[in-house]
Amino acid sequence: MEKMQKTGSFELLKEDRHTGARLGRLHLAHGVVDTPVFMPVGTQASVKALEPRDLTELGASIILGNTYHLLLRPGTEIIESLGGLHKFMSWDRPILTDSGGFQVFSLNNLNKIHEHGVEFSSHIDGARLFLGPREAMAVQRALGSDIAMVFDECMPYPCTEDYAVRSVRKTLKWAAECFEQPRAESQLFFGIVQGGEFSALREMCARELTAIGFDGYAVGGVSVGEPEDVMIRGVEDGLRFLPIEKPRYVMGLGDMYQMTESVARGADMFDCVIPTRVARHGTAYTRRGAYPVKGAAYKLDERPVEEGCTCYCCRNFSRAYIRHLLNVREISGVRLLTIHNMHRYLEFMREMREAIANDCFNEWRKECAAILRPNGLKSRAGES
């Protein structure tokens, strides 16, 4: 079933014959984004260790900004008075902002949930702050992102079904409240499907959000510590009842295997701190898997971090040199490895799109799985 659909700002270019994978194109205020897409995370108005020119050179088409972190530092008013997030960080391609909901729940054990939002303590100085549908939308409006997200409750894993039901009700109520708020010019607005591991809740949430009618939909509350099979079922449950003509974003998920499985179930967008974070810990991603570049085995290794790779790091430096820089804690070590890892990630997505375009996604997916999960699924998210 190949077809050409264009609904608003999302073109569904192709649907895979054998899986739920799709090829799409998002038309946003600051540019065009081919999907499936990986969005590098620019938490504090900076993708860690990378500059805008690096991201452009690497081919990043959209990045993510964190409402919670930007609200705390430098503060919304500062970014707004300096012309918005794009101008502030000198990035002229699209930006998606989250709503701060995830951080308010995950970084705060002193938060207090009220009817219209959450009272929480700043993780910087402990100051008491409040974030709810109204506030989260105001911040995202001020930041001027291309895509804003609803303010939701991210429930913990595990939690009781009773808690989950009440939590999803709150998420839906807040979604409706967010929907009433004004938005920045041309800003798209995505709803978030919650429901934890409870399939019926995921379905209910997806159906009610669709009834409100967002520009796109996300699956939230995955990759929060649950086993991998539970996570993948959560993604599947979250995606199943969403309208096919809208973009679908799986939040915070960036493991290559998990992204592939999510795309096979109809996901279009991802974000994750993995490629930048593991670079800071000295781990390199390659086509054949990940490895620690700091290892003594590489001290005389003249090969690039990944043979055949075309990134700036691999074109110019040896594994032995990168290992040395990491071991003596030179900033350039982290930077060069971040460049490589981000290149690998964005290449991986380009290969994925190509596989869908060439009707061989399922074969490609199996090849990836053989490398990425030689011993089956992970027992817990983030653990192998």
Next chain:
Amino acid sequence: MEKMQKTGSFELLKEDRHTGARLGRLHLAHGVVDTPVFMPVGTQASVKALEPRDLTELGASIILGNTYHLLLRPGTEIIESLGGLHKFMSWDRPILTDSGGFQVFSLNNLNKIHEHGVEFSSHIDGARLFLGPREAMAVQRALGSDIAMVFDECMPYPCTEDYAVRSVRKTLKWAAECFEQPRAESQLFFGIVQGGEFSALREMCARELTAIGFDGYAVGGVSVGEPEDVMIRGVEDGLRFLPIEKPRYVMGLGDMYQMTESVARGADMFDCVIPTRVARHGTAYTRRGAYPVKGAAYKLDERPVEEGCTCYCCRNFSRAYIRHLLNVREISGVRLLTIHNMHRYLEFMREMREAIANDCFNEWRKECAAILRPNGLKSRAGES
């Protein structure tokens, strides 16, 4: 007295009419260096926070590598087996290496001076090591630098004249021993004038080194904690009796005012960690002086770090953004400010060369002094 001299690898292109300033050109194995020149310091085979492509874009024509640090990590054998320092760090322009003498004396309070070198403890793991004329030359040969330095004793400040006399004798003996050692292909070799604050000793040292006949000469043992007037006199004493047709390098000195005064006394080359180090502390250099970018005064400042500056940082980002990055400890903050500071330094040297070429060095020098030392000399090196 304008003239054109070429002796070996150094062309003396011009001598200033009113001061000792000179315009020169060094022809080295890996390229041409216009003097006066500032050499960014690549201590651990990396100029901190900068990549080779940054240095090329900034117009750095030569950098410095530290024998002591490279000897400890990753170790000479590793760099040698990977094809030498240029290949290891992917830098194809000239490199000058120091001999490790300065670090062996300044980073070690447990060193023990023997007839043929110094026994010292690694500042990393305390391992007992030995560095002398033979070893220092072997390391620099293995690194394959364009210019190697003699292994000298860097005497402390203050010290007695008696100690200074014995120290200079040792430096001269070691210089002669170094001179007997083999060198890398096309590697130039510079002697180092020591003598502390004792003019007669500086003269004696310069004359004896000249009699040995090096490719160039350096003034060492300045900027080690002495008052600025003592330092400048030390530079003057060190330079005065050196042959005019050879390049002259003032080691470890990189304060802009002090470089200008040294050039006025005939210096051609400088190195210093200042531009990279102060960037890590959040200080920006500008034409009008230095200032802390982290200051609250800049939180809404849309101007670049330095107005009119053409570096990547100033072309793309505001003071408010750089301040934010520094305050939230993003790597990009340090990097962008390092790029700016290095640009300012290399611009400063370009302006200096232009002033000499246009016969207005002395006027330029006075304008600089009015900005850099509005209240006269510093009481101690490094303090204003």
